[in-house]
Amino acid sequence: MKPTIAKIYIENLRANLRFIRSKIRTGAKMCVAVKADAYGHGAVVCAREAVACGADFLAVARVSEGIELREAGISVPILLLSLCDRSEMDDLVSFGITPLVFDSEYIGEVAAAAGRAGKRGFSVHLAVDTGMGRIGCLPENAVSLAREIAGSGVLSLGGMCTHFSTADSFDDGDVEFTDLQFRRFLKATEDVRSAGIDPGIRHCANSALTLARPETHLDMCRPGIIVYGYYPGDIRGSELKPVMSLSTKVVAIRRFAAGVPVSYGRTWTTSCPTNIGVLPIGYDDGLFRRFAGKLSVAINGKAYPVRGRICMDQCMVELWDDDVPRWSEAVVFGPPESGALQTAEELAAMTGTISYEITCQVSKRVERVFVG
Numbered sequence: 001m002k003p004t005i006a007k008i009y010i011e012n013l014r015a016n017l018r019f020i021r022s023k024i025r026t027g028a029k030m031c032v033a034v035k036a037d038a039y040g041h042g043a044v045v046c047a048r049e050a051v052a053c054g055a056d057f058l059a060v061a062r063v064s065e066g067i068e069l070r071e072a073g074i075s076v077p078i079l080l081l082s083l084c085d086r087s088e089m090d091d092l093v094s095f096g097i098t099p100l101v102f103d104s105e106y107i108g109e110v111a112a113a114a115g116r117a118g119k120r121g122f123s124v125h126l127a128v129d130t131g132m133g134r135i136g137c138l139p140e141n142a143v144s145l146a147r148e149i150a151g152s153g154v155l156s157l158g159g160m161c162t163h164f165s166t167a168d169s170f171d172d173g174d175v176e177f178t179d180l181q182f183r184r185f186l187k188a189t190e191d192v193r194s195a196g197i198d199p200g201i202r203h204c205a206n207s208a209l210t211l212a213r214p215e216t217h218l219d220m221c222r223p224g225i226i227v228y229g230y231y232p233g234d235i236r237g238s239e240l241k242p243v244m245s246l247s248t249k250v251v252a253i254r255r256f257a258a259g260v261p262v263s264y265g266r267t268w269t270t271s272c273p274t275n276i277g278v279l280p281i282g283y284d285d286g287l288f289r290r291f292a293g294k295l296s297v298a299i300n301g302k303a304y305p306v307r308g309r310i311c312m313d314q315c316m317v318e319l320w321d322d323d324v325p326r327w328s329e330a331v332v333f334g335p336p337e338s339g340a341l342q343t344a345e346e347l348a349a350m351t352g353t354i355s356y357e358i359t360c361q362v363s364k365r366v367e368r369v370f371v372g
Contacts, residue, residue: 002367003249004281008041009335010049011372012241016227017053019239023210025217031057031079031203033224035065040286040359041228041244042368044072050227051076059222063088066097079125083135089113093122098158100127102137107148107155114154123158124149125200126192130162130184131177142188146197159201159220160189168208168233178209182216208232229335230345230355242343244359245334246286246366249327250299252278253319262316263308267292275319277304279330282313286362287332294350297330298341304330333358 017032024030032055033039038046047058047069058074060066061082069078080099084092086109092099093113101107101124114122126145129136137145142160149157162185166174182204189199203220205213210221212235225232229242253275256262260270270276279297281287287295289310296303297317304317304324317330333347334340342350344358 001369003251004285005247005367005369006040006362007245007247007334007338008045008368008370009241009243009245009337009372010045010370012229012335013041013046013049013227013243014053016229016240016243017050017055020210020221020223020226021054023214024221025214028217029056029201029203029220030054031059031220031222032227033059033081033222034069035059035061035081036360037065037364039225039228039356040362042370043068044074045368045370046227047072047074057220059224060097063092063095063097067091067095070095070097077123090116093117093119098123098125100125100135100161101149102127102129102135102145104145104148107145107152111152111154120154121156122154123200124155125159125161125203126157128160128162128185128188130164130181130188132163132165132181134163136162139184139188139191143191143195143197146192146195146199150197157192157197157200159203160185160192160199161202161222162188162204164204164206164209167206167213168235170234178213206232208235211235211237225356228359230343242335242345244344244362245338245340246281246332246362247334247338248279248281248330248332250277250317250319250324250330251280251326253324253326254278261308263311265309268308275322275324276307277317277319277324277330279315279317280313281332282311282315284312284363285366286358287315288351288361290351291347295332295347296341297332298339299324299328299330301339303341 032050034043034047057077059079066078127136192199202218205216205221207226209216296305331340345355
């Protein structure tokens with residue numbers, strides 16, 4: 001086994017999925033986001049566990065991510081949350097990946113691909129931009145676009161969706177804006193229904209609203225980061241369990257005198273004779289340079305600080321004492337059972353980011369080891 005690994009605690013993943021399913025309104029579906037390699041946790045394994053725990057849909061951000069799931073034998077509906085290139089349209093259709101659409105040109109491209117494949121009734125979901133400013137039609141254009149879908153001859157309107165920009169914030173203004181977005185979305189779906197077109201599966205609840213606002217569940221929820229054990233924004237609780245730990249090993253220990261600089265730029269120098277451990281993990285593995293000066297790793301239950309700049313493939317830690325043997329495990333972050341000093345969320349807070357970025361940036365060259 002490689003020294004640097006991301007350990008994925010499958011039982012924690014299952015516990016999170018069971019908890020989320022219990023929070024979703026009876027009768028509403030669950031669409032589990034496994035985009036970005038399941039937020040760095042391994043898409044195929046996590047997708048299989050999600051389906052086993054009751055996921056009705058899976059969500060990806062790239063056509064290639066959907067193809068990976070299909071080639072792994074996963075047959076549940078897969079929703080593509082981002083737009084794809086024209087060159088990917090034929091694969092989109094042939095692998096049965098459900099796209100979001102929101103303008104005439106894109107609807108026409110998907111319809112043409114469905115026509116080439118002879119796929120009558122190919123399902124698409126109409127995205128409505130209620131205030132995110134990313135993708136989606138304006139609410140007042142939803143009816144005309146739904147008519148285009150219905151009149152295409154090859155497409156069917158399988159659902160309508162929107163995405164919230166401030167759903168994870170308890171700030172009064174943000175709560176009001178979320179309420180406004182929700183009202184706009186409901187009106188758009190009602191307008192489509194009033195025009196004689198079934199809006200299909202209405203979905204808008206992300207991780208935050210899945211936990212905090214059951215009235216937004218409608219026909220389906222789309223949990224993301226909560227699947228992997230972290231609460232979004234201002235949402236807090238104690239039920240979720242972090243799923244990933246990141247660890248490496250002490251591959252060398254060097255004894256230095258006082259006054260020896262460590263790593264690039266000589267940003268840190270030993271102040272007294274000390275031991276320096278070398279870890280084979282760096283920013284290409286997801287251990288960002290900005291962590292230097294803030295991060296300590298856990299070795300045998302004790303904290304040892306990273307010293308000097310983090311390199312592309314390696315970093316150095318100061319070992320306070322002589323009882324750390326070579327090849328000892330050094331845990332960067334993870335759930336309590338990993339022996340880590342901090343979770344990805346706590347590491348994110350130290351460095352001004354979010355837990356999503358920490359887990360997503362654990363690179364592909366870090367081996368995923370699935371346990372439990």
